[in-house]
Amino acid sequence: MFLGRIARHLREQNWFALAAEFVIVVVGVFLGLQAANWNEERQERKDEAVILARLQDETATLLEAVREEREVLQTRVDLFASAKNVIFTSTEARSLTPPECSAVAGSHVYRRESDQLPILEELLSTGRFDRLKDEEIKVLLRRYILFRDRQRANHEERTNELFRLYSRHPETIRIALVPRGTDTDIDWGFMKYEDTRWVPQCNVERMRSNRQFLNELFDNMGRNGHVLLGYEEREELLIEIQQRLEEILGS
Template identity: 70%
Template sequence: MAEGKAPVFLNRIAAHLRDQNWFALVAEFLIVVSGVFLGLQAANWKEARQEREDEAKILTRLQAETGTLLEAVRQERAGLQARADLYVQAQDVIYTSANPRELTPEECNVFAASHIHRLAADQLPIVEELLATGRFDRLKDESVKSQLRRYILFRDRERANHEERTNELFRLYSRHPDAIEIAALPRMADTELDWGFLNNPDLRFAPQCNVEEMRANQQFLNELFDNMGRNGHVLVGYEKREAILVELQQRLDELLKS
């Protein structure tokens, strides 16, 4: 009740009491109670509408960010799969005598870079924002909330796995220079492999692999196997991440189309 109207209301109540006008007194109370109730209802409706509008914005943004992340995950996974395919393609050359030949430049390169494992794309900024601002429960769909909790748990576990996975890697060209040499080669075309990034117009730097030295060095073979195995574990993680994001995206599409 407005401050200026309170004395007027109280004066009317006092007058009804003096006159013992019970009907008017009850009517006054009913009017006041109805006004308070309607005011609270209006405030609740407004708040509920704002929450629905906020949830719709959250879902729209979450759908867009999930799509962007899913595209990045698929691109990174494709790169890892290409590495894995080259590993498989060259294993007979290194570990058996079934396919005696030199390594291709692509195979040699993937062996030389087998220690490189970058942190996977995993960010959904809207989720971090919701958790930081306490608005996670603005999401009313339990399926979406459950999938997001599942993704957060998976993401945190994979980040810990990455730290462990990269704690002790074997940089093979440094540890076994007789097996893999980083050589300065004449530059013939801009499309050739170049590790130097030095913009030298005449020279490029690229790994050169000695298959005989690789095959004769058991320590090299063991360390290469370790690096290849880590790539396989990372690839499995990407497959799981993609599956979780696809499921989340499908549910978001359903909600936003309804």
């Protein structure tokens, strides 16, 4: 139909009508493209709002987990500090408390810190990271990605060649099966029984006289400070992200 009108205008040499037809077509195409662009932009803004809301929720959840893990690690560091004053000094020996002995026996255990923001992984895998229009939040998220990857590499290095002391030095740390006193007694390890429980028993005198044990315990314990610094930096960065999201979302 359109081509028929064009042909008729050409035969009749009606240049004004011909120009009008082209203008109508061009304007129609332009308006159609503009409407499509407006719709796409509207969908992107809706998607961005969902992304920001999920980022806010997941950042808050991760921040809570990081603080809980940091508190547990700080307790462990404090136990190491009190135990080292007994094991590494020449003052009169005393027995380690059960928590101190447990910390020494498990000094080889380093679990990787919580670091996942699922929506961030989703944005990276689907190529939607640039849906975020706020440059400041994008900079903060890029910083978090770099920090997270660096800390994961640090964890791999940190957990290489840790010493399982109760296996290497059974004369200093004995894993014993003892009667269970109350339901609140702590079970050491992953095996639990109704009437008995596993506990490490530490011989301070043998620890003090075993230079290899002392060096290996020092090696195990010495990595905690670096882990704590990582927790502090992660918490600060998550707080920055959270604060910027609150500013964007007005909450």
